[in-house]
Amino acid sequence: MSFKNLMLIIFYHITIFALQSQGKAITDEQLDSYKYGADEFSLAIIGDSGTEKTAKEVMELSTFDALLHLGDYDYGCDPNKYFTDILDQNRNYKFMGIVGNHDAKGECEEAIANTFLNNIYNKMIDDKNIDVTCEFSSSKFMWSCVYKNMRIIGLTPGISGADSRKEQLEFLKEKLGNATEDWKVCSWHFYDKYYHTGKYQEYGNIISGDNDGESYYDYCKDHGAIIFSAHDHVYARTRVMSKFAEPVIDEHDEKTDESIVQIRNGATVDILNGTGGWEIYIEQGEQKEYKWWQKKYAKGENNENAKKYGGLFCKFNYGGNNKKAYCEFKRINSEETVFDKFYIYRNDDPSSITYTQIDENFKNEKIKAYKIENNIKDNDGISDNVDVNNEHQNKKGFFSKLFSKSVIIIFGSICSAFIVLLGGIIIYKEVKRTLMDEEDNHENKKKKIKNEDAAWMEESNSYFS
Template structure:
């Protein structure tokens, strides 16, 4: 062996050893996503989810419930006032919650005619009203043009992606995937109006397609919808299209959320009307179909108007959330806990590759009043399938574990040191 080859081999061996120690052995496994730090929400961040409200006395009662429960943000999953009256609808919100209250919306089919900026409605247009409302609170949408009915925001560490109402649209599925790809927030919400028939218990048909549902599940985002005028919540699912309950987390009151598994709900009792249960009978637990439903609240169960509340980062644990549905009479009809993170004994089922989107790139949104909090995760590393991990893992690795420039720096420093030692004769 030529003498000059020796320092070269030593350089390679030592460099690989150093990098391996820095990265950890799991980083070299193709199917692992290694995350050293995630972004937490504010502690005890309470979110109210409503939909299908109208803007009469029932809606006012729901808004008063939201206020009395101490919610800090409302996510409205579409069908606002049913009268194409954007100015009047916002006035109702302002009268009860205040003009500065964080109120974010997904467009519903009854809102579409007056949604776009420049809609020509003498009573205003929803998109600019709610964009400007967000901007006034220091919240920037990923794109100021909301006419395409899709946008994303980050509020106090909660990532929220909104999609439109105009049916089975691959653009929406791709947008959701692009927004969630490599996102480091612990808690993520997908919000839209319409459903698939199997994701509600009334008479709605397939209107959104499965890609958008399963893309949200693949990235561990909670799915919030409206459209059907009732309340229903699934158990933890590892497939939305087949409504497969996670056998390792099947308790209806204890949910698990991470890449590959999540839950979905319909919260459509915002004030307009209340409809019956037509699917998955009987009307009491355990319900029919595939056993996917944890809670159903319709006219068959004597439903009253109300809202779903979820509080994130509870009990001092950034990976824990707690939810309940409460009606305007003060009755809690559903309650549950949510835990973020994998079950090490059983990784989630394989997930399909997300549908790509040609539109809108992720632009981080500034937080109002405070910076996001980074925390180190207590759950072990999450298994994801190659279809998702090929790109997702690369982004998280670059952002969260160790930058490529640091690896290169280690290599260069090692080469210089060994070269110097060789020159002075210490390695001969």
């Protein structure tokens, strides 16, 4: 092989190596292990649990950082049993809870109802809730708590002995109206007439009232708050709604499947979860067929779900992204534990920004932060988002990469190493040749001396003979 061909082969391999070095991507494994963004936390949402062992089993379906209980802790008016037998005494999760109708004067004696209320309050202010900041009304029936970057508001419209609807609406507006947290939640025990699945046909708007009262649901929706309720012992998730008083499905909800929920100021989702461990109800009537239901779970036509109690478990700031959450509704006593799963995105402008762009933007921010922390420099300002379908851009990108500073440095370093190696080989061969020549000369001298000695001996022998 000629020296010219050898150099061409070496140049080719150096070029490939340099381009591969330039194009080496940060792996998903590296990104996943890199902590960036907001602290991810898990919130369990459970309602109508009672105090049977099934309530404990539901809580064991998943680990979580905080528990939001939607009311009805015990169905026998025992105000202590849930807090001693079900709620872990040595828990490492936070607790927030709402009073349900079975915890209040309508079902229990006043003294027992007061004990329920005080037990909830005391658990919310004890040292295990040290990272939760709560404000309570003087009655303790209403509260607003901040945990990490989430504000949760607990209300009790329709509960016997609680504040009036007017007072509760004022409290809601005071605490939610100027809230700046990334995530906002409105929670209560009862529901309005369009947001249950028909077990009780006689109820109207228990939360907002039937006398043309302002809709609590719509106020929460206008501020981008997720809504949680219970009392109906089913699981039911609406589609994203842009109006609740007279139900209107958000126009952007039509553009995604059931696994995507995009909320904003003016559009949100309502999730009813009353399957926490005490009886699962049937669904019936017109409520069963409402078109705004996205996913429903009830007792079943053949009672197949009668013992499959469940809870909703959501991870907020999913993967560090403070605009994303991931939720699963899980059940006990079922071969398929997960009945419903979906992502929630805070998308202020779904007309212009898709939820996939929210993911992509966060990933790009994370990559940029990873590069800075690991001292990885971009290639002379070349964009990471090269249009692979643009031939001109591809050619430009190829030559830009080929003649970038880092490639030139790599190429120069490898060439220098090659020259040193080649020089070493040449020197080695030259030294070897010189040594061989010297060895040949030495052998020739030895032969000459030997021949001279032989000639002298022959001459000497002839002389003496």
